[in-house]
Amino acid sequence: MRELTIYGGKPLAGQLRVQGSKNAVxxxxxxxxxxxxxxxxxxxxxxxxxxxxxxxxxxxxxxxxxxxxxxxxxxxxxxxxxxxxxxxxxxxxxxxxxxxxxxxxxxxxxxxxxxxxxxxxxxxxxxxxxxxxxxxxxxxxxxxxxxxxxxxxxxxxxxxxxxxxxxxxxxxxxxxxxxxxxxxxxxxxxxxxxxxxxxxxxxxxxxxxxxxxxxxxxxxxxxxxxxVIPDRIAAATYACAAAACGGEILLTGVEPVHMRILLSVLRDMGAEITEEGEQIWMRMHRRPLAVSSVKTLPYPGFPTDDQAPLMAALLKAEGSSVISETIFENRFKHVGEFLRMGANIQIEGLNAIVRGVDRLHGAEVNAADLRGGAALVIAGLSAEGKTVVRQTCYIDRGYEDIAGAFQSLGGNICYQE
Missing domain, CATH: 3.65.10.10 (Enolpyruvate transferase domain)
Incomplete structure (x- = not known):
């Protein structure tokens, strides 16, 4: 069974064309x-x-x-x-x-x-x-x-x-x-x-x-x-990765209007974002800022599919953030794996309180669902040392060669059999 091996701790930089939308096709x-x-x-x-x-x-x-x-x-x-x-x-x-x-x-x-x-x-x-x-x-x-x-x-x-x-x-x-x-x-x-x-x-x-x-x-x-329209959730995942790791990336073939609320949250975290037609420039040259409260809601509210990638971007933020999951009751499975990497997260019912830490360390972690698995990849890219993400079959359901995508952005990541 394939695994993802990640050596993190470096900023992202580069250009990526976003895939077509899984949820639309x-x-x-x-x-x-x-x-x-x-x-x-x-x-x-x-x-x-x-x-x-x-x-x-x-x-x-x-x-x-x-x-x-x-x-x-x-x-x-x-x-x-x-x-x-x-x-x-x-x-x-x-x-x-x-x-x-x-x-x-x-x-x-x-x-x-x-x-x-x-x-x-x-x-x-x-x-x-x-x-x-x-x-x-x-x-x-x-x-x-x-x-x-x-x-x-x-x-x-x-x-x-x-x-x-x-x-x-x-x-x-x-x-x-x-x-x-x-x-x-x-x-x-x-x-x-x-x-x-x-x-x-x-x-x-x-x-x-x-x-x-x-x-x-x-x-x-x-x-x-x-x-088919571009995949707004995949685009959000790569944007959250840039917020977590720092650096500058250009996402092409996207529809920024489909991502308005996620981009607003990333701006609140300190990201510089420029939207030009079907492109999004994302720059993050500081430690992310915590966000006081994010609640998942049906569109046009904050997407439940963006919850886990956003949480990964907040693991090293300055201050504490509260994320409320109102759509799916079991969508915090990634939290236990984040804790293995040194994160500080407390679950209270449908709320996750994320207290930013100075550093994350690599660990062996297991993906339990699609978006949670992608969030573990983000955490691995922002952590120090080696991270191994297992059960990548979940990730492959919704991301087209996620290793290759992050490689194009400078990530040290590859599949291992």
Whole structure:
């Protein structure tokens, strides 16, 4: 099993083009099931989650080719309605195929999805919305059997702005008769990207990114060529690394508007940041300053996916910071590994009190989830001595060659078998 070996303690410097968005491309790949014509997905990152999604498409009868950050999906042969359990277990976001398979076949069967163990993350919101649209559901033996005989367009109000539920309902309703209105949907940029992709295929959807999405179903979608947005979480990770290690980096191929709140926090920490089109200049020539309070919230609030990388950047800050995690109850698993490196962190319920220390030392640590694993890499880069990060399979789900990326920024990091 691969490990990451890091020799830290030096500032970062260099230029990096940020990968395409993992969280955007996965629902887009699922949505290709809604047509019989080929779809070309450009700026498609080379991630294990992406290849898991391609394997799901193949299991359903699609031809799926991947080469040079471009995926080409030929869905005309897709007749499958059941996603194999082993593929569902490979990633949490596999649940998004539910809406796409229902939209295509009017029936579907899935098991409960896998992925990072960040908490309960129930899919009740998905199922409740599907029932309201006329989907009959039967849960037995760990599987969910779905059948749609008569679609019922209506207004759906989400009690919580679930990203996955919003995506599932958008895909189903895009090819279902009538107008469906989503109130209090998720507003993430990835939702906007899914809307834009579906509209590129001929759908009629407006309002993504706001508190109300209107979907007018059409009878047929066509193939298209589409470029995925940049990965705002990957970009945030590299920016947090520069804050932790110091130095100057240039991130290209980014959307700064998608990162406004994270960039604001980094400025409060003392970073000099310049935004120019699709570029972000990041300069950090001082010890980071603590931030009094950061709370994770649904977009446009502070992203839960940025919580762990930000905490890594605050480990050596001047003063004490409080980070509150309100989205996932188990998203502080990286804290115990930080403590092995000399960090001073106290957990009180859903709050982490981070008291900055003068130095961190290298250690052997284990990644327990995707973003926590990336945060351990940041900590290793800012620590003195050698750090070994194990269980990099989690990191590979969302970062395209994270060792190579940090090498391009001057980091002393490499994979070891």
């Amino acid at each position: 996965l629902p887009i790949l699922a949505a290709t099931l809604l047509t019989d014509e080929p779809c070309e997905i450009r700026n498609c990152p080379d991630l294990t989650d992406v290849h898991a999604a391609l394997d799901i498409l193949k299991s359903l009868g699609c031809r799926a080719d991947y080469d040079g950050h471009t995926a080409v999906i030929h869905p005309s042969g897709a007749q499958g309605t059941a996603i194999p359990d082993d593929l569902m277990r490979r990633m949490r976001s596999s649940v998004m195929f539910l809406g796409a398979v229902l939209g295509r076949c009017r029936k579907a069967c899935i098991s409960y999805p896998g992925g990072c163990e960040l908490g309960a993350r129930p899919i009740d919101i998905h199922l409740r919305a599907l029932r309201s649209l006329g989907v009959r559901l039967l849960e037995e033996g760990g599987y969910i059997h779905c059948c749609l005989e008569q679609f019922v367009p209506r207004t759906i109000t989400f009690m919580f702005p679930s990203v996955g539920a919003t995506e599932n309902i958008m895909m189903l309703c895009a090819v279902s008769e009538g107008e469906t209105i989503l109130v209090n949907p998720a507003r993430e940029p990835e939702i906007v990207d899914l809307q834009n992709f579906l509209n590129c295929m001929g759908a009629d959807i407006v309002g993504a990114g706001t508190d109300c999405i209107r979907i007018r179903g059409v009878t047929r979608l066509h193939g298209c060529s589409y470029a």
